Amino acid sequence: MWKVEEMPGDFGHDFYNDGVTKYFVTSFELCIKRQVVDLLAEGYSSDQLDAQPVVTVEDWYSGRTDCGCTYQMTASLLDENHEVIQEFKPEPVTLDPECDDCSWKKVHHSFSDYGPGLRFVCFEHGGQDTRFWDGWYGVRVTGSSVSIEV
Template sequence: MSESTSTTSLEETMDLSEVNPEILEEIFLRFPKKDLVKCSQVCHLWKNIINTRSFWVAKEDYEGETYLRSLIDTRKPILGNDFALLSIKRPYERELLVHENPDGKTPVTKNADPRWYFNDGGNGWRYQEPPSFIQSHFHRDFKPIFDGCHETSYGTCSKYFDLSIKDLGLTPEVMDNFRPPIVFSEWVTNRSDCGCLYRSSIQLFNENRHRIAWERQELSFDQWQYQLWQKVEVVMQSYPPGARSIRILSSGRDLQFWNGHYGPKMAGCQLMIKMEETPPPTQPFELGGLQDAPME
């Protein structure tokens, strides 16, 4: 067989333009997800097969996954119609952080999502395992729910990370029209012999990196207050249009300027996007630059 004949046969073998759509779908189910996104750009027929909810539900069934079905089972309106993006990124109703980093250089970074940036104050951050407590000053409801925690010092110790909505699997249309709630939570406690202060915030920025909205919570502990893990939750919702990136920030320091690690202890942080629509904002928010964003 000549080279030209072989090439012609190969081209004829690879021509899928006349294949029955049902057969094409069976073929596509066996492709990696990211390759399917490229396939949808080949022609209208392929796009019409791939860019449907039913196809991506079938794809997840084929892969033994249940994410899209779990969203459908909530009986809530699904925010967004890019089901490829939803299946690949899985932005809603799940924990978006991890709690370990094998590539971390210190115990602080090894026991945290690799996207966190840590800024030291005083004696800096410390990862303590088990957490350091005054044994005679536990609240009656105290439970040792964490084997280790991040501890802060007498100068403000802060940590933050930035995420684009694209990285999360959210589109500008979803952010501008539905404003799904962004929820950050963290468990916090004290060492009872020293007063301390904890703060956390969610900040939204537009494409020019101007801050367009932010929400903050804080929790203070008096000296000799009984030790008890408390969950602090920040919810960002009903925000203005234009949000294109998110900054999560938490910080802590002791209030008595003691050498060592007597500031708030933090553990079990979580980030979640709720698949819910919230109302538009009722008041305008003054634009602020990234340099104006509070760091504690």
């Protein structure tokens, strides 16, 4: 289960951009959010997408200074049948306030040279706290984006 909180939140860190005032926070259970972006519905043509434009995904995550957390993220380029063309899935990250600063970290990846057929982008991220405390003590995420250079 997710919750939206105000920046910087209890035991939190300021974000680099003052315009970002909220973030999603996870619970003690694994919380995953997934969004599939239909690129044709967003106004891109099949010809534009088949030209293999650079697709960039970005996400920001942080932890609390009083409770550890895990973060994971997957971004996938999908064809018209929702089959994966190319995927970015970094190793999950564990933040421990006893040895990490738990401040906001950026995940950034650009897809290129993936072949024709791109029609959707699937973006998934989430995590949980490592102490299984009741409430919202897990990873915080904000600033997620998908951009396409045509």
